[in-house]
């Protein structure tokens with residue numbers, strides 16, 4: 372029986388690397404797969420890993436019909452044993468339904484990879500549907516880390532050096548500049564640049580909720596770290 376598997380993690384946790392490794396291992400054993408991705412950082416129709424590997428893939432648009440993609444190949448005499456679906460957070464809920472149907476009715480394995488939640492900590496529609504439908508959900512073993520050393524569980528968006536919690540759900544970008552301690556204090560907005568610079572940083576929940584990025588932490592030393600914010604308790608007016 373084929374399965375729909377969802378491999379998830381924060382940004383920079385090795386999802387695309389694993390996608391390319393799985394493709395390699397299956398292909399090496401004579402199986403034939405179709406690779407899909409959507410809005411990869413390296414450009415259209417691509418799966419790219421920060422380890423330097425990249426390969427061609429079919430670009431998924433909101434109107435892409437996976438069922439037709441697969442039946443089209445099969446009716447032309449092609450073979451399809453599995454699908455590799457990267458950046459699956461950007462797929463629509465309906466497309467995830469199609470992937471589940473491909474696993475069940477065509478007996479084709481579907482390996483989907485994506486981040487679960489956005490910079491506002493909300494589920495992406497594609498990831499939500501994968502959580503609802505997948506036979507198995509596997510969280511990536513190589514943990515991305517927060518600047519404090521704890522496991523990173525959340526993705527922060529940083530615009531011109533400041534963590535933001537408002538904006539469009541989808542803005543393609545990378546983590547590297549934000550995580551690099553050499554570039555962490557000053558934002559690299561070039562003089563006269565019209566467009567704001569958007570980057571991402573992986574954080575633990577605590578620092579995501581406090582909006583403390585590596586830049587913010589660099590500005591603080593030792594015991595200057597802020598205490599958790601708790602509203603002051605309401606006090607009754609003193610009576611004599």
Ligand SMILES: Nc1ncnc2c1ncn2[C@@H]1O[C@H](COP(=O)(O)OP(=O)(O)O)[C@@H](O)[C@H]1O
Nearest residue numbers: 381382383384385386387388389420421422513
């Ligand atoms: N220079 C490097 N040396 C070793 N490992 C690296 C290097 N750069 C990136 N990586 C590894 O690659 C991972 C990111 O892989 P990638 O597949 O691009 O992530 P994702 O698709 O989850 O965003 C990092 O978490 C790290 O483990």
Ligand SMILES: Cc1cn([C@H]2C[C@H](O)[C@@H](COP(=O)(O)O)O2)c(=O)[nH]c1=O
Nearest residue numbers: 382383486489490526540541542543544
């Ligand atoms: C958190 C978050 C991320 N994105 C974008 C940024 C990247 O282009 C991809 C994630 O790619 P990765 O291979 O997992 O690093 O998603 C976004 O559009 N909105 C967000 O909230």
